[in-house]
Amino acid sequence: MTTVTSESTTRPAAAAKPVRWAADAAAVLREGARLRLDYSAQSLWRVDRGIDGIRREGAPYAAVETVLRGLGAYGGEVIVRQAGGEWWATGGDHWVRTPDGRLWDPIDEARRCFAGHGSLRLLCRDATAGG
Known part of the structure; x- marks a missing residue:
């Protein structure tokens, strides 16, 4: 058996x-x-x-749904890296x-967060605080 060294091949398929x-x-955020x-x-x-800025501009949810999914995934990846978590998936939904x-x-x-009552920063704080 070969030794796997790259992060992308050792991570679960759900990631x-x-x-x-x-x-x-x-x-997108770096460029735009x-x-x-x-x-x-x-x-x-x-x-x-x-x-919050996207919400204040009045963008309809349908227009920003993909961006929000990506930003949520970014927040999840921060939790994975900070807390040593892993991605889980079932039925098309993804969790950490x-x-x-x-x-x-x-x-x-x-x-x-887009609806005005969430925070990826606070979610990460709670997730990395331990249970």
Whole structure:
């Protein structure tokens, strides 16, 4: 058996889509809004503010649904990296499971943020605090 050394091949299959969505969202924000996202917990403050800005501009949900999914996936990837969690998927939904066994839904949290009552930064804080 060969030794696997790259992160992309050692991660669970459930991570494939959200990791791509997160990378795409980070690239869009880097190019469009000139926001640098480095997968740190602190970067989620900028993501929350960005989502709030989109909401204040009055963008219809249907127009930003893919962006919100990507930003939620980015938030989830921050939790995975900060807390040592992993992506889980079932029925097309994706969650992050932290080592303490708790499940988190950062993609839904991005939607909640867009609705005015969520925060990826606070979700990450709670997820990385342990249980």
